[in-house]
Amino acid sequence: MMQQQEKKKTDKGSLGGHLGVAFMHVLAPLPLPVLRALGWGVGQVLYVLAAQRRKIALRNLELCFPQVPPRQRRRWARESFVAFCQTWLDRSWLWFGPRALVERRVQLQGAVQELEGDTPTIIFAPHFYGMDAGGLALPLRTSRAFTSIFSTHPNPAIDAWLRAGRQRFGDVRMLNRADGVKPIIANLRQGGLLYLLPDMDFGAKDSVFVPFYGVPAATVPSLSRFARLGRAKVVGMFTRITPEGYVAELTPAWPNFPSEDVEADTAEMNRRLQSYIDTMPGQYYWVHRRFKTRPPGEPPVYE
Template sequence: MTEPAKDAPSLDDPPASLGARLGIGFMRVLARLPLSWVRALGWVLGQVLHTVAGRRRRIARTNWAACFPEQSEAERDAAVRRHFVYFAQAWLDRSWLWEAPDEVVKRRLVLKGDLAVFDGNTPTVIFAPHFVGLDAGGLALTAKLPRRFCTVYAEQLNADIDRWMAAGRQRFGQPHVVNKRQGLRPIVAAVRDGFPLYLLPDMDHGERDAVFVPFFGVLAATVTSLPRLARLGKAQVVPVLTRLVPEGYEVTVLPPWQGYPGGTVEEDTAEMNRQLEGFIRTMPEQYYWVHKRFKTRPPGEPPFYTGV
């Protein structure tokens, strides 16, 4: 994440930038509303998205059918609809996460679990799966713990959105930020220097730096960054799970994985997916199902998302 620019955007910016500023303005207004109103608006938005975003709805249904084949079509459709609601609510929650007064944000974020794992200066890689509230999880750690954390940031195409997101994610705790374009070396250095790394390694980014390991019984291209960074940084791996709840978010720090990494990169990546499956089963509708998790197929296998 780069530092937000100090200068204000020019009125001569292109229309796309004007639209981004209007969207940011809407989120700043939304941040002033009671949480129940924000969530109600998110419910409506989720229903609309489920209706109009046909491609993403089909992707989510395909993913759900592959991962929960025991469920009926009616159960699958109801779960996907709930997922769109959670997705929309979490997106609108970024309004108050990034713009509401500090005391409001801290009151709505409950951090619990094995918090002592962050005492001291032990090199740590945080396994933060793609649940819809992942931004709230990162903010809870930086807002409620004295230790400085590390995050990897990919710049957004729109400069105004980029500045807004960067400022929001860095509002507490002065996190150490590494731009994704800088590569692996500064990330490893940060871990070794004692900055716990908030890592989200559970998406399909293609075959590069990935192995095919099972995810709910289906081979999925899975990046190997978690075991590799843990090994290179001589770090413990600590899962952090974020759950959207009516009062805000519950962020749970789980105990470090013992003996991890301990096998080959492929074995350790497969273990990550096995653990992730268990986490997802505790709140399946809040996982990020609109992503093409099985987009990259092993050689010789047909496309997974036919007709999508």
């Protein structure tokens, strides 16, 4: 009986996922201003209804920007919810729209020369809401092999849609965290690109505590370790939502990175991330409990 109930629940979830993907097909041809207006409206509603996530976002902003007036922090939190909804709906045309449309709406700027040649390269791509658009900007404009690591979505239909969309253009290989580091390092040493998003709290295991806006944050030191193992340079990339679509900005390769000190490298990564966030606080993924893992003896920061 329990197995039958579990199967029915799975079937309903899968059906919902398929319907959601079909709805994205319907949205894809809509003009961008219409999609953005729809995302703005849904984001405003979600900000009110998703109370737990709203509290997390506000608490993160309070910890990271204690000197900023509460009214501004609330404004950034609301912007974050709107950006989440707008970028989610934008995946309709990103993954179903014509290639020419995507190329027109998704721009790649900055130190694009860092993609030339075959030097092993890691793209540090933090969790700004435009990260999937940035992920498409790279294979659209380079033929180099491209590897990225993403967590599996619990809904099989949504997971398949996410994977297919992210691998839509170019030579892209999506890896699960369970796949280990060997395929990642192999691709780097063969002159490939790695699109890495190591700025979330993945727990105490294999993490180091380094400051993030002055607050000790459990941070995986994978950027430093992959750079060393793959003999790779590191380039930052942050993707900004614009009225016309997205702009992905590449930074010059980081000097003297990696060093011999993994913890110092990871602290440097967070410092650079802060400089990116400061340019667009409302577009960062504040709904994640970034400080859920605390150093030994320290109390939790979320109620």
